[in-house]
Amino acid sequence: MRQLQVHIDNNSGFCFGVIYAIQMAEDILEEQGYLYCLGDIVHNDEEVERLQHKGLRIINYDTLATLRDESVLIRAHGEPPSTYQMAMENNLRLIDASCPVVLKLQNRIKTSFDKKEQIFIYGKHGHAEVLGLLGQTSGEAVVFENLEELLRHELPENITLYSQTTKSTDSFYRIKGELEGRGYAVNANDTICRQVSNRDKELRNFALRFDKIIFVSGTKSSNGRVLYQVCKDTNPNTFFVSKVEELQPDWFTAGESVGICGATSTPMWLMEEVRNALSAF
Incomplete structure (x- = not known):
């Protein structure tokens, strides 16, 4: 044991x-x-x-x-x-x-589209939320996943910038700052869910408290990938699992402290199963 x-x-x-x-x-x-x-x-x-x-x-x-x-x-x-x-x-x-946060974002994008603004959405291609956002613009908005991809487009002088609700707040404002530094006028709409973005700081504090971190998330979760990276950057001894069977006993040594955390799409019952399995090692 x-x-x-x-x-x-x-x-x-x-x-x-x-x-x-x-x-x-x-x-x-x-x-x-x-x-x-x-x-x-x-x-x-x-x-x-x-x-x-x-x-x-x-x-x-x-x-x-x-x-x-x-x-x-x-x-x-x-x-x-x-x-x-x-x-x-x-x-x-x-x-x-x-x-409700997504519905509010959809309405804001529809309003911008009706005003003929040129809309750019920071988000993941093909993500369910992003498809719903694109639909508010009849598919005319530009979706991009990072600054490099955005800069490959021929950009207008005036950019209306939105974000998928689960993206990183820091990344969003870095993109805004880079565009403004290049001379573009940016109407930046910070539509990131604070219940998600606030977890960045919470997770950093949590990850520092333990020898090892087990991050539990579905492999399809965009939010999960972002928050896992937050943990990994804070505590390199962070491991990603999507189910209990993926836990490896040789990740741990006797008496270590282990923190379990997860994405906004991770059920508490699954994290509890992971805890029970670790307690039995």
Whole structure:
């Protein structure tokens, strides 16, 4: 026995948007035994699998187009206008669990688009939230993942800058500063969720307290990758796992302190499983 001292970060786990979506799904599953969900309800395979056992049916846009007279959950990431149009045409009842922070961002982007502003969105190509944001501009906004990619575009003198809600605040303002330093006028809209961005500082403080850090996250989570890197930069002895089976006993020596933390899409029950497994090493 290695007798590890194991602690879970109380600030980790689902953000309020994910909690709202999952609670809504569970309530309906309890009532009717099944529910369609457009895309993974959360970017965590373990949580998705748990809900599928309760009757959640994950579908894509092709399947959505074939459904009639059914209920479909819209997850926290939000959807473009085309999804709502399809739902009307197919007599689908949309159970909208879009995160309020995302909905506010969609509305702001739509307002900018209606004003004919040239919109650039700092975000991940193909991400569900970003697709919903692009939909507010009829696909005309430019999405970029880093400054290098942005500078490959022919940029206008006046740039309206937005961000996916889960991106790094520091990176967003670095991009803004670099553009202004190159002479561009930047209308920067900081639309990053503070419940996410505040975790940067919280995680740095948490990661410094332990010999080793286990960061628990789904491999599809953009937020997870960002926060894992925060931990890794702060404490090089940080390990990424998506499930308990990925833990390796040889990562640890006897008596070490181990901190467990995770993304906004990581369920607390999964971090507790990781804690129990480490305690048994």
